[in-house]
Amino acid sequence: MRTLLNIIWLIFGGFWLWLGYVFAGIICCLLIVTIPLGVASFRMANYALWPFGRAVVPAPDAGAGSALGNVIWFVLCGWWLALGHIMTAVAQALTIVGIPLAVANLKLLPVSIMPFGKQIVPSDLIPVSQRPLHAL
Secondary structure, rough: HHHHHHHHHHHHHHHHHHHHHHHHHHHHOOOOOHHHHHHHHHHHHHHHHHHOOOOEOOOOOOOOOHHHHHHHHHHHHHHHHHHHHEEEEHHHHHOOOOOHHHHHHOOOOOHHHHHOOOOEEHHHHHOOOOOOOHOO
């Protein structure tokens, strides 16, 4: 089921979201100071391309640096990537088949706005009762 959802996701929005994250990563890596933002963007691009079967969990060692990184991320990249998620979710929700994808897309919003201080892990490592919908 995960593979089927990931293939449908890829066709109906995942590729374009991936492209947005890759573009943001390239721009951030061109500027020397924002290379950590570029690395985070590439990590998120991988997740946005194939999200089902994985989940985002808080990083246990996140500190004040991740909070500062999130503020810089939001100003430079996060707001327009979040806008891309919202627009894609609205387009997916217009069809009955796309409603589960739209819900999963909206669940990606928090991590697209604040990626620092979070880890992407296989959903098999998370207890079933604590898994988000898009990680099932």
